[in-house]
Amino acid sequence: MAELPQITTLHAAHAIQSAQPHRKRFFRFNVVLFTVVALLVSYGLLICWSATANDPDYSFTRQAMCVAAGAVIMILLWHFDYQHLANMYLPFLIITVVLVLSPHLPIIGVERMGARSWINVGMQLQPGEFAKVTLVIFAASLVARYGGVLDDVREYAKCVALLLIPFLCIMTQPDLGTGLVYLVIAASVLIVGGAKARYLIGTLLIGVALVVLLLCIDEFFLKYQTASGDWEYRILKQYQRNRLLVFLNPEADLAGDGYNLAQAKIAIGSGGLFGKGLMNGTQSAYHLPEAPTDFVFCILAEELGFVGSMVLIGLYIALMVVIFRIARRSIDLFGTLVVSAIIGMWLFQILENIGMTVGLMPITGIPLPFVSYGSSFMIVNFIMLGLIGSVWAQSAMTGKKGGYATPR
Numbered sequence: 249m250a251e252l253p254q255i256t257t258l259h260a261a262h263a264i265q266s267a268q269p270h271r272k273r274f275f276r277f278n279v280v281l282f283t284v285v286a287l288l289v290s291y292g293l294l295i296c297w298s299a300t301a302n303d304p305d306y307s308f309t310r311q312a313m314c315v316a317a318g319a320v321i322m323i324l325l326w327h328f329d330y331q332h333l334a335n336m337y338l339p340f341l342i343i344t345v346v347l348v349l350s351p352h353l354p355i356i357g358v359e360r361m362g363a364r365s366w367i368n369v370g371m372q373l374q375p376g377e378f379a380k381v382t383l384v385i386f387a388a389s390l391v392a393r394y395g396g397v398l399d400d401v402r403e404y405a406k407c408v409a410l411l412l413i414p415f416l417c418i419m420t421q422p423d424l425g426t427g428l429v430y431l432v433i434a435a436s437v438l439i440v441g442g443a444k445a446r447y448l449i450g451t452l453l454i455g456v457a458l459v460v461l462l463l464c465i466d467e468f469f470l471k472y473q474t475a476s477g478d479w480e481y482r483i484l485k486q487y488q489r490n491r492l493l494v495f496l497n498p499e500a501d502l503a504g505d506g507y508n509l510a511q512a513k514i515a516i517g518s519g520g521l522f523g524k525g526l527m528n529g530t531q532s533a534y535h536l537p538e539a540p541t542d543f544v545f546c547i548l549a550e551e552l553g554f555v556g557s558m559v560l561i562g563l564y565i566a567l568m569v570v571i572f573r574i575a576r577r578s579i580d581l582f583g584t585l586v587v588s589a590i591i592g593m594w595l596f597q598i599l600e601n602i603g604m605t606v607g608l609m610p611i612t613g614i615p616l617p618f619v620s621y622g623s624s625f626m627i628v629n630f631i632m633l634g635l636i637g638s639v640w641a642q643s644a645m646t647g648k649k650g651g652y653a654t655p656r
Contacts, residue, residue, distance in 0.1 A: 277326075278640050281570050285618075285633060288563045289315060292619035298526040299540040299547045299621065306540050306621055314623045318630025325634025326641060333385050334582045337393070340386035341410065347379040348417040365421045376418055376426045377624040380593065381631050383414050383433055388585035391441035396581050398443040407438065408451060425612035428600075429593055436592030437585050440575075508543075511536050512605040515546040516557075523553030540621035542613055545605050560619070564598055574640045583639040590632045 293312060300306035333340070351357040351364040358366040366372050390407060391398065398404055411434035418427045438448060515531035518524070529550040536543045549557045568591060575587035594617050601616040603609030615625050 278570075278574075278637065278644075281574070281633075281637065281640065284563065284566045284570055288560075288567060288618050291560060291563060294526070295544060295548050295551075295619055296540060296621055298529075298551060299544055301527050303540065310623060311621055311626065314626045315630075318627045321627065322630040322634040322637065325631065326637035328634070328638050329642060330583060330586065330635060330638040331580065331642065334389055334392065334580070337386050337389035340382045340389065341413065344379045344382040344386055344414045345417055347375040347382065348414055349420070350375045351421060363421045363423055365423050365426075371623075374622075374624040376421070376423055377622075377628045378631075379414065379418075380426075380429065380433065380628055381635075383430060384586055384589045384593070384632070384635070386414075387411055387434055387437040388582055388589055391437045391443075392580070392582040392585050394442060396442040398438070398441055398447075401447065404438075404443055404447045407443075408434075411438075423613075425614040428612070429596060429614065432592050432596040433589045436589045440588040441581070441585055508536060509604075509607055509611060512543055512546045513607065515543075516549040516605060519550040519553040519556075521553050522555055523549070523551045526551050541615055542601075542611075542620070543605060544616055544620045545602050548619070549605075561602075564594075564617075568595065571636050574636055574643070577643045578639050579643045579646055583642065587636055587639050590636060593632075 293308075293315065296311050297308050300308045300311070351367050353367070356367040356369055357364050358368050358372060360366055365376055366374055390410060394403065398407065415427050415430045415434075418430060435448075511531065515529070515536065518531050519529075524530075529547055531546075531550055536546055539547055545557070545560075548560060552559075571587055571591055575584050575591065578584040578587065597614050597617055600609050600612060600614045601620070604611045604614075615622055617629055618626070
């Protein structure tokens with residue numbers, strides 16, 4: 249692989265910023281971002297409290313503790329200079345691969361619901377979630393080296409090949425939902441990083457063709473099973489295949505594979521305008537599996553109604569607007585790409601989670617940011633906020649008003 253240009257961060261603005269006392273840097277805080285995040289997290293905790301109140305399998309106390317721990321990590325990262333990570337794409341690629349493959353280790357790996365996505369190190373963690381952070385840094389560092397102009401097809405192909413490594417690793421678990429998030433992170437960085445439109449469209453078409461080919465291969469193995477009748481899907485797990493079939497035809501099996509989607513729609517519709525009140529939901533509580541994680545939006549819609557749902561969506565919109573402005577104000581392309589990758593990741597998770605509950609998207613295990621129950625997921629979201637805060641802090645200290653400085 250040809251030597252890629254290094255990112256130069258030692259420009260005049262950064263020199264001015266570095267000269268400022270660390271004490272002053274510590275007290276720089278984005279009040280608007282902090283307020284939006286505080287409202288969103290508080291609202292999410294309220295929904296989580298209601299969702300877990302009568303379910304012994306979930307602990308609201310643990311969720312609240314994760315929020316507290318995540319807030320501390322966020323503040324520490326807020327005052328860390330993210331530019332120290334700008335030229336470290338290879339170390340972060342290695343860390344990402346190690347994290348994603350760690351559940352396969354025989355001693356600490358844990359299999360749940362047919363996937364090896366967890367490790368037990370005194371507590372159960374999901375390394376694939378933490379790998380989202382290292383993937384964001386890896387992808388941003390890799391693409392930022394091209395200075396916002398990725399117009400060489402060979403270099404573009406190298407970037408795509410490297411960005412696909414974490415996706416291929418996560419599919420060994422297998423975890424298709426997290427894998428899709430990885431692809432969105434990679435796509436976001438490529439789009440903002442200056443990849444030509446025809447390259448992106450070509451990649452998308454190739455991806456669609458590969459998916460169709462894999463589905464055809466899957467159908468082949470289904471049709472021509474062994475004479476003894478012992479077979480299994482070579483490409484898709486049966487539950488993944490069933491989810492796709494339900495998405496294409498929701499009414500096909502309402503008592504079987506289509507049951508969850510049907511109950512999700514009923515729960516959302518039963519909430520009406522103002523909902524049934526906190527902890528008064530019955531549909532989502534008794535008829536939806538993993539409601540506090542995968543179907544938490546159904547709980548919100550049933551208990552707080554259309555108005556409560558719009559409050560959450562409004563908070564998400566406010567968050568996206570604030571961090572989009574931070575991406576535009578970044579003092580370098582690396583910071584812009586880091587924030588853009590996080591924006592793309594959160595937007596996809598929001599659209600997928602809410603969309604699947606109303607039948608607009610296939611059902612996956614993708615949780616809802618800052619609302620769904622989950623220790624690893626919540627802490628990772630706060631780490632992402634810390635990175636965003638770091639990008640904002642560095643630009644604020646230089647007085648940067650818009651647009652990044654192209655690396656030399």
